[in-house]
Amino acid sequence: EAAVTQSPRNKVTVTGGNVTLSCRQTNSHNYMYWYRQDTGHGLRLIHYSYGAGNLQIGDVPDGYKATRTTQEDFFLLLELASPSQTSLYFCASSDARNSDYTFGSGTRLLVI
Amino acid sequence: GEQVEQRPPHLSVREGDSAVITCTYTDPNSYYFFWYKQEPGASLQLLMKVFSSTEINEGQGFTVLLNKKDKRLSLNLTAAHPGDSAAYFCAVINQGGSAKLIFGEGTKLTVSS
Numbered sequence: 001e002a003a004v005t006q007s008p009r010n011k012v013t014v015t016g017g018n019v020t021l022s023c024r025q026t027n028s029h030n031y032m033y034w035y036r037q038d039t040g041h042g043l044r045l046i047h048y049s050y051g052a053g054n055l056q057i058g059d060v061p062d063g064y065k066a067t068r069t070t071q072e073d074f075f076l077l078l079e080l081a082s083p084s085q086t087s088l089y090f091c092a093s094s095d096a097r098n099s100d101y102t103f104g105s106g107t108r109l110l111v112i
Numbered sequence: 113g114e115q116v117e118q119r120p121p122h123l124s125v126r127e128g129d130s131a132v133i134t135c136t137y138t139d140p141n142s143y144y145f146f147w148y149k150q151e152p153g154a155s156l157q158l159l160m161k162v163f164s165s166t167e168i169n170e171g172q173g174f175t176v177l178l179n180k181k182d183k184r185l186s187l188n189l190t191a192a193h194p195g196d197s198a199a200y201f202c203a204v205i206n207q208g209g210s211a212k213l214i215f216g217e218g219t220k221l222t223v224s225s
Contacts, residue, residue: 033213035215039218042216043203043213043215044215045214048212094211099161099205099211100161101146101158101213103155104155105154105155106155
């Protein structure tokens, strides 16, 4: 079954720590996205990608890097985590032609 | 860029009542519109995807209305039940070419029995 799988489900790190969130999709979609979800803001786009090796800046990119290593894998990197990055992170993939989005189950990150 | 405003942020209704959530968007080039439901601790579940040429779309227990002139999208749960209690999000895609979903702020719906 086609899916988007995120890992880890939960993560706690200290301020200044280094965190990598992983996302893998088996939908054969070209597009992948990283969103963060915060109360009162809905989901906001951090970074996205058209394909392996491609990276596009989203609407709230500060403090985040991303890398798309393959068609299937998209990583979000927090190299110096701050408490303001405590959030629920969702990865998604889409077939842009049909605008069919699939979301992962989310990663809850706590920066203390 | 596109901005999406969703109201109300919180909505409480009794079982059997209707519940209406509304989003307004700014970019007239937006052409795909979405409603998602998110239960506590869960991911987003697609309720409906609406293309800009369709104004009224009916799902199971809800109706989605699109008013392109006013740039307004609404979700009407016609007879809410406790299982509808969740957060609801609208989202739009415009013709910018990136297929980015732009989300509203969300509405937390509580349906009491």
